[in-house]
Amino acid sequence: MIVAGQIRKGAYFDSVTLMRVGKEMAGLKGVADAAVVMGTKSNKAILNSSGLLAAKFEDAGDTDLLVAVKAETQGAVDTALALVDGLLKQAVKRTGASGEVRPTSLEGALDMMPDANLALISVAGRYAGDEAMRALKNGLHVMLFSDNVPLEKEIELKRFAQKKGLLVMGPDCGTAIINGVPLAFANVVNRGDIGIVAAAGTGLQEVSCIISNEGAGISQAIGTGGRDVKKEVGGIMFIEGLKALAKDKTTRVILLVSKPPHRQVLNRLTRLIKTIRKPVVSMFIGADTKDGAPPTLEEAALMAVALARGKKVDEVARRLMARDAELRRIAQREAAKRKTGRKFVRGLFSGGTFCAEAQILFSRMISGVYSNAPAGKAKQLKNSLTSQKNTVIDLGEDEFTVGRPHPMIDYTLRNRRILEEAQDPETAVILLDVVLGYGSHPDPAAELSGVIRQARKKIAVVCSITGTDKDPQNRGRVESALRRAGAIVLPSNAAACTLAGNIVQLLGRR
Amino acid sequence: MMLVSIGDQVEEGTYPFHSRFHRAVNFRQGDRLVSVVNEEIGGGPLNVVIRDLPADQTQKPLEISDGRVVFEGREYRFTHRHRYCSTLERGIGVSARFRRNLSLFGELLQTTSHPKSLAFLLNDKRAQNFRSGFEQMFVEQVKLSVCQIFFGDRLKGVQTLSGCGLGLTPSGDDFIAGMLIGLHLSGTGFRGLAEQIFAAARSDNVFSSTFLDLARRGLLFGRMKNLILALRHENEDDVRQCAESLFAVGGSSGADLGTGFFMTLWNGFGAS
Numbered sequence: 001m002i003v004a005g006q007i008r009k010g011a012y013f014d015s016v017t018l019m020r021v022g023k024e025m026a027g028l029k030g031v032a033d034a035a036v037v038m039g040t041k042s043n044k045a046i047l048n049s050s051g052l053l054a055a056k057f058e059d060a061g062d063t064d065l066l067v068a069v070k071a072e073t074q075g076a077v078d079t080a081l082a083l084v085d086g087l088l089k090q091a092v093k094r095t096g097a098s099g100e101v102r103p104t105s106l107e108g109a110l111d112m113m114p115d116a117n118l119a120l121i122s123v124a125g126r127y128a129g130d131e132a133m134r135a136l137k138n139g140l141h142v143m144l145f146s147d148n149v150p151l152e153k154e155i156e157l158k159r160f161a162q163k164k165g166l167l168v169m170g171p172d173c174g175t176a177i178i179n180g181v182p183l184a185f186a187n188v189v190n191r192g193d194i195g196i197v198a199a200a201g202t203g204l205q206e207v208s209c210i211i212s213n214e215g216a217g218i219s220q221a222i223g224t225g226g227r228d229v230k231k232e233v234g235g236i237m238f239i240e241g242l243k244a245l246a247k248d249k250t251t252r253v254i255l256l257v258s259k260p261p262h263r264q265v266l267n268r269l270t271r272l273i274k275t276i277r278k279p280v281v282s283m284f285i286g287a288d289t290k291d292g293a294p295p296t297l298e299e300a301a302l303m304a305v306a307l308a309r310g311k312k313v314d315e316v317a318r319r320l321m322a323r324d325a326e327l328r329r330i331a332q333r334e335a336a337k338r339k340t341g342r343k344f345v346r347g348l349f350s351g352g353t354f355c356a357e358a359q360i361l362f363s364r365m366i367s368g369v370y371s372n373a374p375a376g377k378a379k380q381l382k383n384s385l386t387s388q389k390n391t392v393i394d395l396g397e398d399e400f401t402v403g404r405p406h407p408m409i410d411y412t413l414r415n416r417r418i419l420e421e422a423q424d425p426e427t428a429v430i431l432l433d434v435v436l437g438y439g440s441h442p443d444p445a446a447e448l449s450g451v452i453r454q455a456r457k458k459i460a461v462v463c464s465i466t467g468t469d470k471d472p473q474n475r476g477r478v479e480s481a482l483r484r485a486g487a488i489v490l491p492s493n494a495a496a497c498t499l500a501g502n503i504v505q506l507l508g509r510r
Numbered sequence: 511m512m513l514v515s516i517g518d519q520v521e522e523g524t525y526p527f528h529s530r531f532h533r534a535v536n537f538r539q540g541d542r543l544v545s546v547v548n549e550e551i552g553g554g555p556l557n558v559v560i561r562d563l564p565a566d567q568t569q570k571p572l573e574i575s576d577g578r579v580v581f582e583g584r585e586y587r588f589t590h591r592h593r594y595c596s597t598l599e600r601g602i603g604v605s606a607r608f609r610r611n612l613s614l615f616g617e618l619l620q621t622t623s624h625p626k627s628l629a630f631l632l633n634d635k636r637a638q639n640f641r642s643g644f645e646q647m648f649v650e651q652v653k654l655s656v657c658q659i660f661f662g663d664r665l666k667g668v669q670t671l672s673g674c675g676l677g678l679t680p681s682g683d684d685f686i687a688g689m690l691i692g693l694h695l696s697g698t699g700f701r702g703l704a705e706q707i708f709a710a711a712r713s714d715n716v717f718s719s720t721f722l723d724l725a726r727r728g729l730l731f732g733r734m735k736n737l738i739l740a741l742r743h744e745n746e747d748d749v750r751q752c753a754e755s756l757f758a759v760g761g762s763s764g765a766d767l768g769t770g771f772f773m774t775l776w777n778g779f780g781a782s
Contacts, residue, residue, distance in 0.1 A: 012529055012717075014761040015677030019626060019645070022676070026642055035644035040673025040680060040713060042651065050647040062673060062714040068644075113625050114639060188747075470747065 001032060001070050004077045005054035006084065007039065008065040013088065021087045028083070030076030031069060036084070039064040106134055120183055121170075122146055128171065129153035136161050136168070144170030144225070145184050151232055154225070158236040167244070168237055170225040174201035177208060177221035185408065187437035188470035192217020194304045195251035197241035199224045199258035200285065202351030202435060203297055206466050206493060207257055207283070210301035213468055213475075213491070216308055219251040220244075229261035238265070239272060246276045254280045255304040257297065259356060259375075260287040279307040285353065286360045286376050296494035297357060324498060330488065331502030334460045338428050342459065343507040344368075345500045346421040347392035347431040348414050350407035351466070354433045354493045355394035361494065365501035366390055366508070373397055387421065390504060392431075408440045411447040422455035428507050429460045431500040433493055434482070436467025436475060444473060445481030456486035460503060463487045464496035512561050513579060513586035515594040519555040519729060520544055520574060527569035528716070535563070535581075537572040542720040544572060546581050554731035555596035555724050560586065596729040598738060600697055611741040611749045616772050618753040619765060627757075627765035628681050631656055631773065648674065652682065659689075660777060664703075665710045672711040673718075681766040683718040686711045687725040688770025694728035695738065695775070733759060734767070 013021075018036045025034035035052055037043045039060030047053040052068040060066055067084050071077045110116060119135035121128055125148025132142045132149075136157065144157075149171035161168045169176050175186045175198075182188060187205055189212035198204035201223060208218050222241040229235045238258065245251045254276070261269065261284065273280045282293055283300035294300035302316040345362070349355040356375040363369060363377040368389035370381045381388060384399055395407040395414055407414050414432075421427045434444050441447060452461050463482055467475040479489050490496040525537035525544050534547045544556050548563040558572075564582055573580040577588055620633040630636035630649060640649045651674055658667030668686060675681030690707060693700040708726040712719055724730075730738070737752040744752075756764040 012531075012678045014763070015626070015675055015681060017761070018676040019761075022644065023642065033643040035642070035676075037644070037676045038673070038678070038680060038715070040715070042670055042672060042674035042682060043676070043680070045670075046644060046647045046651050046674070049651070050643040052644060062718075063716070115625075115635070 001051075001072065002074055002077050003052060003054050003068070003070045004081065005052075005057055005069065006067040006081055007056060007060045008067065009063075011065040011088075012063075013065070017088070021084065024087050025067075025069060025080045025083065028076065028080050030073055031071045031080050033070045034080060035066075035068045036088075037066050037068075038062065039066045106131065106138065110138060117141060118143065118178060120145060122184075125149045125171070129157060132157050132168065133160065136164060136166055139164070139166070141167045141178075142169065143173055143176055143178075143183055143223070144168060145173060146170070147172035151227065154227060155233055155236075158228075158233060162236055162240060167222065167240060169223045172227070173223040173225045175204050175221070176223040177218055179220070182438050185435075185437060185439040186221070187212070187466070187468050188472075189468055190215070190217030191219070192308070193219055193250060193252040194255060194308050195219045195245035195248060195253070196221040196255045196257065197224065197238055197245065198222070198256070199226050199229045199238055199261075200353040201226075202433075202466065203257040203283075203285065203353035203357075205351070205435060205437060206297045206353070207255060207301040207304070209466050209468050209475075210298055210492060211255075211305055212470075214302065214305045216305040219248060226259065229258050229265050231262040231264060235261055235265035235268060239268060242269070242272060242276075242280075246278060252278060253304050253308045254278055255300060256280065256282045256284075257300065257353075258284055259353075260284045279304075281307065285356050296361070296492070297353070298492035298494040323495065327490075327495065327499045328502055331499055331506055334429075334488070334499075334503050335506035338460070338503075338507060339458075340510065341425055342428040343504065343510075344387075344426050345390050345392075345429045345431055345504045346387055346424075346427050347497075347500070348417055348421070349392065349394050349431075349433050350396055350414065351433050351435055351493075352394050352396050354464070354466075355392055355396075357493055358392050358431065358497045361497040362390060362392070362501050365498075366504050372399065387424065387427075393417070408435050411441060411444065415447065415451045418451045418455050418461075422457075422459050427459050429462055429500045429503050430455060431496060432461065432463045432487075433496075434463055434465045434467075434478065436465065436471040436473040436478060438472065440473070442473060445478045445485075448487075449481055449485035452482065452485040452487050460500075461487040462496045462500050462503075463489050464491070464493045465489060466493070513588050513592060514549060514559040514561055515553045515557070516559070516574075516579065516588050516592050517544075517553065517555040517557045517594045518596050519724070520558060522574050522576065525572040525574070527571060530569075533563065535572075536717075538716060541716060542723065543716055544574075546572065552732040553594035553596075555594070555729040556720065557594065557731070558586075559594070594732070596724075596731070596735065598695075598728065598730060598735055600695060600728065605742070607743070608741055611744070611746070612772065612775060614746060614749050615737070615741065615753055615768070616776060618750065618757075619768055619772060622754065623757045623765035623768070624762040627762035628652060628685055628769040629765055631769055648676075652685075655682070656685070656773070660773070665706060668707050668710040673713055673715070675766075677761060677763075679717050679721065679760065679763055680715075681762060683711065683713075683715070683722060684760075684763045684766035685770035687721050688767040688772070689774045690722065690725035691728065691730065691734065691738075691767075692771045692774030694726070733764065734771075737768075 022035045069080045118141040120143045122145040128146035176183045224237040303313045359375045359378040369378040370388045371378045371392045372384040373394040525539045528536040528538040536543045546558045579586040619629040623629045625639040655667045655671035671682040693704045733756045740748040740752040
């Protein structure tokens with residue numbers, strides 16, 4: 001072996017840059033080892049121990065940069081040393097000369113963090129599937145934020161992951177909380193003993209926040225992407241998530257949230273749930289609730305909290321009945337203020353799950369419900385830009401988001417629509433969801449307050465807030481600001497929908 | 511462009527150019543450096559913080575006179591209101607909050623700091639992030655030195671740890687600076703020991719000697735000061751935030767400093 005080196009005077013680099021260059025040199029053909037270090041006495045001792053001390057390094061001082069190479073041939077040594085300048089420049093570029101390392105590939109990221117066990121992938125849908133497969137092959141769980149991943153690819157990924165005992169959360173999975181770490185659009189919630197599997201993003205946010213605001217906490221919250229519970233995918237990850245929580249020692253109660261799964265998936269889930277020795281609360285939005293299943297996200301979350309505290313779930317129903325009586329009183333007050341002719345609700349939602357839940361709740365209270373994303377008994381709107389009777393709009397649908405940020409981030413479109421709806425002489429109530437947490441708009445109150453003040457002159461504005469006081473926006477602050485602007489703020493989407501439905505019911509009886 | 515803050519240790523004078531990095535331009539006076547930095551780096555005892563640090567490549571000296579900084583030919587005015595205060599009263603107290611927060615900080619070092627930081631001293635599994643021959647020998651050398659510092663000949667341990675590490679401010683020096691801050695906080699009874707450690711760690715590296723000197727005197731840069739305040743008075747979320755901010759300093763520098771600081775206070779090094 002040949003050991004050779006260079007001394008560079010007055011060259012200063014941070015340690016990460018130097019490690020990267022050393023590693024790249026060591027990876028060159030014929031090079032056994034390499035290091036690029038400052039010429040301190042201690043470093044020279046380490047070079048000596050690792051067989052990299054070139055004779056000329058003895059004269060180097062603390063502020064000199066030493067480049068050491070151990071290689072099989074002189075040719076390999078020369079090649080490595082000739083590349084140092086280029087590698088240093090490249091490494092400085094990559095680290096932004098500031099030490100902040102930004103890997104440009106999955107392999108680079110793994111190299112930096114060999115203990116990592118989860119990859120969050122957010123690239124264009126057509127590339128996302130391949131990146132996810134690469135992550136799975138490296139033994140990583142995957143959260144696939146990207147949408148537009150072909151269905152066949154999703155099935156392939158999930159089957160492969162299942163065999164390897166890994167999770168694929170997504171595609172189009174907007175939220176998850178793993179080991180207390182909120183991923184993508186998620187809230188800062190308490191840690192605790194309630195585990196969630198959800199195929200509904202904002203549904204997961206709603207239940208996790210209600211649980212946290214009640215003083216309980218989340219062990220894990222696993223998102224699966226909405227398509228997982230369809231017949232084609234067969235609920236592969238929903239079932240794997242449920243199995244994982246069943247095994248998880250920190251999880252005492254399991255909460256499932258989804259739009260109604262396909263019959264075959266539901267049968268599989270039912271069979272599995274029977275084998276689990278922990279309480280499982282299932283909330284399938286819009287599904288039959290005759291068997292005692294909770295009818296709303298809020299009730300499901302409160303039931304999970306009650307079970308985690310060893311209490312009876314009947315108490316939840318009693319508490320919500322008392323709350324609903326209070327909502328009816330507020331509805332009477334608001335209805336009395338509305339002019340004749342104002343009789344419809346206009347729901348403008350940023351969360352798709354909330355939009356669906358609103359339609360399901362309205363279908364039990366009022367007739368003539370229309371939506372751009374119909375659920376339950378609601379009918380398809382002819383034109384998403386023009387409301388008909390009671391209209392519920394999902395502003396997160398593609399027709400509104402192509403070429404612009406999601407409505408949780410950019411309020412422009414919704415604000416415009418609020419003012420338009422307020423001008424409509426038939427509008428009595430505007431119903432809004434405000435979703436806080438990472439990824440959402442940093443100051444929603446500032447965005448909404450002005451338009452609420454304007455709209456409030458003619459109609460009632462009812463809002464729900466999904467978030468916690470620990471979220472970057474701070475739920476309490478947002479709530480106070482919206483109340484000051486004149487909105488009626490309620491603790492859940494279900495409560496907000498119930499109040500809006502009550503007002504419209506009363507106005508319809510005039 | 512405007513001057514955001516100027517460190518309380520920056521004195522009047524003309525400082526010749528020393529070196530330039532992406533977010534900092536360094537000027538030398540004697541055995542210490544005064545740095546003009548951007549807001550990302552933030553306040554420090556010897557930092558002049560300027561919004562939108564110009565990208566010019568001139569090497570003109572830095573001039574500081576009464577209420578005036580001239581940097582790369584541009585003049586910036588400041589008043590006493592711009593002075594960054596780097597000091598903090600001594601004493602860690604015996605509060606349960608401090609102990610609880612310090613414990614959390616130790617966990618954060620192990621879980622969220624740079625993979626190649628010295629946090630392997632707290633969790634041996636992290637040593638597997640060091641793979642090449644040189645890196646493995648580095649790990650061994652650091653372990654031996656730190657073991658000596660805490661359980662053997664302290665000053666010999668400091669001497670072998672000093673200068674240990676690849677970059678501009680070797681990880682070993684960062685660790686020692688963290689120890690010195692920990693000793694400063696532990697009270698005036700440890701001043702003598704801090705002086706001995708500082709003398710044993712001194713080198714020709716002006717970057718290291720500047721921040722070791724500041725650490726010995728308990729003069730703190732913004733992110734470290736915020737962390738200590740959070741450990742003393744704040745809740746878990748604030749500690750997390752401040753730790754994250756400290757870990758973002760340099761490649762692994764912030765975490766290396768944090769490891770020395772944590773081990774000094776947690777192990778009761780000063781008290782032994």
